[in-house]
Amino acid sequence: xxxxxxxxxxxxxKLTVFLAIFSIAISIAIVLSVEHIRHxxxxxxxxxxxxxxxxxxxxxxxxxxLLYSVFRIGNATNNISWRSYQAIKQQQEVLWTIPIxxxxxxEGYRVLGTVNDYFVHYRYRNxxxxxxxxGAEFKxxxxxxxxxxxxxxxxxxxGQKIVLAHGVASVSFVNHDDKPFTIVGILNAxxxxxxxxxxxxxxxxxxxxxxxRNGVPNPGLKINAQDALNKDLTPKNITAVYLGLKxxxxxxxxxxxxxxxxxxxxxxxxPGVVLSELWQTMNIIEKILALIAGLxxxxxxxxxxxxxxxxxxxxxxxxxxxxxxxxxxxxxxGLIQLEVIAIVLIGIALGIGFFWGGMLLxxxxxxxxxxxxxxxxxxxxxxxxxxxxxxxxxxxxACLPAxxxxxxxxxxxxxxxx
Amino acid sequence: MTTTATTANLKKSNAISMHDVKxxxxxxxxxxxxxxxxxxxxxxxxxxxxxxxxxxxxxxNIIAGILEPQQGVVNILDQDITRLGQVEKDxxxxxxxxxxFQQFNLIPYLSVVDNIQLSQTFSxxxxxxxxxxxLVEQLGLPADLLLRKANQxxxxxxxxxxxxxxxxxxPEIIIADExxxxxxxETRDEFIELLLQQAKTNNSxxxxxxxxxxxxxxxxxxxxxxxxxxxxxHHHAV
Numbered sequence: 203x204x205x206x207x208x209x210x211x212x213x214x215x216k217l218t219v220f221l222a223i224f225s226i227a228i229s230i231a232i233v234l235s236v237e238h239i240r241h242x243x244x245x246x247x248x249x250x251x252x253x254x255x256x257x258x259x260x261x262x263x264x265x266x267x268l269l270y271s272v273f274r275i276g277n278a279t280n281n282i283s284w285r286s287y288q289a290i291k292q293q294q295e296v297l298w299t300i301p302i303x304x305x306x307x308x309e310g311y312r313v314l315g316t317v318n319d320y321f322v323h324y325r326y327r328n329x330x331x332x333x334x335x336x337g338a339e340f341k342x343x344x345x346x347x348x349x350x351x352x353x354x355x356x357x358x359x360x361g362q363k364i365v366l367a368h369g370v371a372s373v374s375f376v377n378h379d380d381k382p383f384t385i386v387g388i389l390n391a392x393x394x395x396x397x398x399x400x401x402x403x404x405x406x407x408x409x410x411x412x413x414x415r416n417g418v419p420n421p422g423l424k425i426n427a428q429d430a431l432n433k434d435l436t437p438k439n440i441t442a443v444y445l446g447l448k449x450x451x452x453x454x455x456x457x458x459x460x461x462x463x464x465x466x467x468x469x470x471x472x473p474g475v476v477l478s479e480l481w482q483t484m485n486i487i488e489k490i491l492a493l494i495a496g497l498x499x500x501x502x503x504x505x506x507x508x509x510x511x512x513x514x515x516x517x518x519x520x521x522x523x524x525x526x527x528x529x530x531x532x533x534x535x536g537l538i539q540l541e542v543i544a545i546v547l548i549g550i551a552l553g554i555g556f557f558w559g560g561m562l563l564x565x566x567x568x569x570x571x572x573x574x575x576x577x578x579x580x581x582x583x584x585x586x587x588x589x590x591x592x593x594x595x596x597x598x599x600a601c602l603p604a605x606x607x608x609x610x611x612x613x614x615x616x617x618x619x620x
Numbered sequence: 621m622t623t624t625a626t627t628a629n630l631k632k633s634n635a636i637s638m639h640d641v642k643x644x645x646x647x648x649x650x651x652x653x654x655x656x657x658x659x660x661x662x663x664x665x666x667x668x669x670x671x672x673x674x675x676x677x678x679x680x681n682i683i684a685g686i687l688e689p690q691q692g693v694v695n696i697l698d699q700d701i702t703r704l705g706q707v708e709k710d711x712x713x714x715x716x717x718x719x720x721f722q723q724f725n726l727i728p729y730l731s732v733v734d735n736i737q738l739s740q741t742f743s744x745x746x747x748x749x750x751x752x753x754x755l756v757e758q759l760g761l762p763a764d765l766l767l768r769k770a771n772q773x774x775x776x777x778x779x780x781x782x783x784x785x786x787x788x789x790x791p792e793i794i795i796a797d798e799x800x801x802x803x804x805x806e807t808r809d810e811f812i813e814l815l816l817q818q819a820k821t822n823n824s825x826x827x828x829x830x831x832x833x834x835x836x837x838x839x840x841x842x843x844x845x846x847x848x849x850x851x852x853x854h855h856h857a858v
Contacts, residue, residue, distance in 0.1 A: 203737075206730075523726065528714020528717075
């Protein structure tokens with residue numbers, strides 16, 4: 203009978219109850235989405251680079267090295283000489299190396315000078331390697347391979363010629379317009395900074411800087427694109443090196459040896475370790491997101507309680523009737539609680555539905571644009587946990603109207619004040 | 621009024637009896653209710669005349685076991701309900717009493733059937749659907765009314781459904797608090813006749829409270845609450 207009354211009472215107040223359910227559903231969907239996004243962001247962040255055992259750069263900050271070498275954020279304070287790179291490459295524990303050289307840009311996208319090994323050995327998220335959406339790796343000096351976001355945003359296609367700009371400002375005053383590059387490959391989306399990178403060969407990088415002194419072209423030493431091909435295009439410096447080791451056990455000994463290099467101040471970092479350090483520094487964002495989601499949920503629950511409180515006055519008679527029939531005050535308390543629980547449970551179910559629908563709708567778009575395959579299963583432990591927390595908080599909140607009604611039902615007795 | 625000597629003998633057949641009952645809303649004010657000695661026999665119909673402010677809601681709440689007097693004995697069916705706990709009082713009320721208010725007796729969003737069955741739920745009485753239909757017919761209500769929602773009924777119909785609910789679980793005592801004040805004269809007389817007739821069939825005592833003295837003629841006994849209640853004068857008892 204309690205269930206029947208509670209249900210009939212809710213149906214009787216369809217509109218307000220529907221609004222309460224809807225607001226709870228929205229807040230559940232927000233809480234779950236925020237949690238999902240936070241989790242996925244953390245995952246995708248940690249998976250920006252994988253399979254690389256060490257990253258070597260000039261001695262500076264660990265996070266700084268990670269930022270410029272992996273995320274293309276900021277600049278290297280110094281370079282690594284080609285000779286040091288060769289020494290590292292020749293260490294017996296080293297399986298492969300990817301030298302990278304940064305410093306130029308195209309339409310605001312960073313240009314990365316590297317070797318074809320980059321397309322072979324670079325790994326992201328669960329050891330996925332890069333793949334070509336169209337075209338292939340570099341063959342000539344003036345070949346360029348674009349990350350998916352660059353190609354999409356600038357609407358570039360294979361065979362098009364582009365000019366690189368010196369420096370990394372979005373508006374550059376010095377362009378390498380004497381040596382245009384030809385697009386030979388476009389990569390698939392990865393959801394990593396690779397998508398926003400313009401890749402050229404180290405030789406190409408060297409060629410466009412021939413005759414430059416101190417970061418500006420020397421007018422007397424201008425060499426055209428064709429002549430440059432006959433010059434020695436071995437770079438003198440590179441920015442950083444990704445290292446893959448034969449055996450991961452040797453990671454620390456190789457790291458120590460590189461850090462102790464006497465000839466040049468070098469530094470090697472374990473990308474996974476520094477990535478998690480970096481994520482720690484962004485902890486506050488995570489917390490703020492969680493806080494906002496929590497506040498949204500609390501607000502919608504408070505809204506529902508306000509609704510319950512405002513109906514108490516109108517339910518005076520109903521309660522007097524129930525009491526007269528012999529309903530214990532506990533029954534009245536239970537009735538209010540049950541109504542709240544019903545509203546919240548329906549809200550949770552609907553919210554999970556919204557969240558699921560949202561994921562199913564946005565999943566293909568996200569995967570297409572960012573190359574991130576998000577899990578679309580809404581029935582995770584986290585979902586259950588958050589739903590349970592919200593239900594418990596609702597029950598605690600509902601004690602307020604329920605106990606007001608309880609006390610009122612004891613005091614008011616059989617008579618209703620008009 | 622009975623004397624103390626006969627109380628013991630009559631007690632067995634009493635539906636309600638009260639002795640030295642005093643009720644104060646607060647310690648500093650004089651008692652709202654002060655009843656020396658009063659009883660209603662089983663199966664008797666009693667008209668209790670009381671103007672507003674005469675303490676009748678307090679009296680009804682005490683009989684129903686919702687308010688507790690600071691002093692005195694309140695025997696309902698030979699059970700001193702002041703000795704019962706709150707939950708026991710609720711159960712006792714559910715089992716042995718039927719209450720009819722002035723208006724709004726029904727849960728508006730429940731059907732008539734559910735409203736009538738409510739009393740059964742809390743009293744744990746075993747009554748069949750046929751008995752309910754029979755009762756509803758006896759009260760002159762059409763059978764198709766049962767499935768309608770309470771708020772779709774006229775006031776007169778609602779009051780009759782209230783009678784059905786009050787009687788369905790066959791309580792020994794019916795408490796009716798101004799149940800006719802929302803009815804017009806014609807439906808009022810019909811209502812009282814039906815109520816008393818059904819109560820008699822069921823052998824229930826009726827305590828009918830009203831400020832309208834013209835209704836007194838329908839009842840076995842008439843009591844003026846102002847005389848019963850010894851707060852202003854002390855001449856009524858013995």
